[in-house]
Amino acid sequence: MECSLKVAHFERNGGSVWSGICTNVAYNSLVGVARTFNTYVNPLSPLVELATGKSVESDFTEEKSRVVSGAEGVMAFIPGGKIAGTAAKTVEKAIFKTASKRSTQGGLNLFKWGAPQTTKATGWKAGDYMLHLPNKGTPKLNWQANYRALRREMGLGKPIFDSYRLPDGNLIPTGGFLNAERSVLQGRGWIFNSGSGAWMPPGF
Amino acid sequence: MEFNQLILEKLHPLFTEHGLTIAEESKDIVKYESKELIILLVHNPREKSNTLWVSSNLLNSVEIDNELMQKFFNSDLKLSNLPKEIFINNVFLFFISEGEKLLDADKRVLTALVEFNEQRSKEFTANLVERQYLEAANKAWYEGSYSDVVRYLEKVSKDNLSASFKQKYKIAQKRLSN
Numbered sequence: 001m002e003c004s005l006k007v008a009h010f011e012r013n014g015g016s017v018w019s020g021i022c023t024n025v026a027y028n029s030l031v032g033v034a035r036t037f038n039t040y041v042n043p044l045s046p047l048v049e050l051a052t053g054k055s056v057e058s059d060f061t062e063e064k065s066r067v068v069s070g071a072e073g074v075m076a077f078i079p080g081g082k083i084a085g086t087a088a089k090t091v092e093k094a095i096f097k098t099a100s101k102r103s104t105q106g107g108l109n110l111f112k113w114g115a116p117q118t119t120k121a122t123g124w125k126a127g128d129y130m131l132h133l134p135n136k137g138t139p140k141l142n143w144q145a146n147y148r149a150l151r152r153e154m155g156l157g158k159p160i161f162d163s164y165r166l167p168d169g170n171l172i173p174t175g176g177f178l179n180a181e182r183s184v185l186q187g188r189g190w191i192f193n194s195g196s197g198a199w200m201p202p203g204f
Numbered sequence: 205m206e207f208n209q210l211i212l213e214k215l216h217p218l219f220t221e222h223g224l225t226i227a228e229e230s231k232d233i234v235k236y237e238s239k240e241l242i243i244l245l246v247h248n249p250r251e252k253s254n255t256l257w258v259s260s261n262l263l264n265s266v267e268i269d270n271e272l273m274q275k276f277f278n279s280d281l282k283l284s285n286l287p288k289e290i291f292i293n294n295v296f297l298f299f300i301s302e303g304e305k306l307l308d309a310d311k312r313v314l315t316a317l318v319e320f321n322e323q324r325s326k327e328f329t330a331n332l333v334e335r336q337y338l339e340a341a342n343k344a345w346y347e348g349s350y351s352d353v354v355r356y357l358e359k360v361s362k363d364n365l366s367a368s369f370k371q372k373y374k375i376a377q378k379r380l381s382n
Contacts, residue, residue, distance in 0.1 A: 114233055114246030116257065116265045135250050142250040167264070170325035171332065174267060175284055176251045189343070191336045194329055 107198070108153050112164040112178050128161070143177060150181055154188065159198035169194045207232050207247035207254070210292045218299060219243065222307045240309035245295070247288055254291040256283055258306060260314050266321040268298075276320050277302040334360050338369065350376035 106128030111118040118130075131149050136142050153160060162182070164172050171182075171192065182199075185192075189202040205213075211234045216226075219236050224243060228235035232247040244257040244265065259265035266272070270284045279302045281294050299306070305313045337356045344352035353376035357369060365373070 112255075112267075113248040113250070114244070114255065115267070116244065116259070133250070139251050139253075146250075166322060166325050168322065168326070170322070170329040172267060172321075172325050173269075173271070173328040175269065176248065176253045186332070186336065189340070191340065192329070192332060194333065 107158050107161055109161040109163045110178055110181050110199075112172075112174055112176075115164060117163050117165065117172075130163075143180065146177055146181070147184065150184060154185070154190070154201070157201050157204070159193075159196065159200050159204065160185065160190070161196075161198045162192065163197075165197055169197060205289075207245075207288050207292075208234050210288060211245055214292050214296050215245075215299075218296065218307075222309075238309065240311075241307075241314075245292075254283075254286065254288050256291075256295055258314075258317070260309065260311075260318075264318050264321075266317050272321070272324075273298070273302075276317060334364055341369065341372070345372050345376070350379045354380065 106125035109124075109128050109130050111130050131146070131153070133142070133145050133149060136145055162171060164174060164178055166172060171194075173179075182192075185199045190199040191202075192199050208229055208231055222241075223238045224236040224241065225238070226234065227237040227242075232249055234245050236243040236245075240260055242257075242259050242261075242265065244255075244259075246255045246257075247253075248255070256268045257265040258268055268283055270282050273279045273281055273283060277298075279298065281298050281302075283291060283294055283298070286294065306317070337359045341353050341356035341360075344350075344356060353372060357365065357373045357376075360369075
């Protein structure tokens, strides 16, 4: 099964951002890559889920909404995404600080699962990504993993974007993990900047 | 029973009666659309939470939560923090009572709902930002960083400053001018 067939399906549902990425990638190689890399934070999983229409967590046995997979994946594959390594991080930090002030560079985006703001095909910045964590079975375990991942990201000292906003930039009040994430940021002295849509670390 | 199966069993007949058709369906997400209305029902398996969004345009979608049910629809029905079976049942009860006009894509109701949601978001964000500035000003006060005290408090509406913060603002200004 070729990815291009599936991409056409996605395009009906939300956008064509994936067409350039997906058309030359075979289904089997995507599945293989996903099985290899599906560990803690796996930016490839959403792409594979998008292409195959199956959930990586279920080892490709369960159907998964392509709208969600597309949104999960779009973050990780925008050119200029994460830079790995300590040296690179230093460079990235310097670049990011300037770039984010100009609102041209993305970063971690908090999101509301399944929300239209999460699954939109446009409006993302270069380098935007989301945390895609495996389901550990219970909300308690998932929140613990989520919290640890958020704290690690906060440790990088970079602005954290909040994607659950209205077009006018204001935050949408909500419950669940997103509300808890907002509380964690606020409790640690991070300040939400409605102009950039990002939570800024103390002293940024 | 899976989330989408519950929807197909309980809500599908009601939605199709109102001209809505399924635009997207997976185990945890079902989106219904008509020319005038979009209804999105989502189950988040990680949080075990459920959410209903309604809109006439996806970017202005409104999350129908307990607060909105109470303040906009004057309904005691709960939609947040429920098992999926009860959530689906309450969505059904909502759409055959207070939410019926919404299901009919009544433009006045949809517009009022979007406006209510925008106002709620505006207030939520403004309160959050002001609270942050007050906390930051307080911290700066105890650190003796008077320029920061002034800077932060100037971002807060004067009407929302307590007597204590007004006093801190005055003292900080005085210290800076000395």
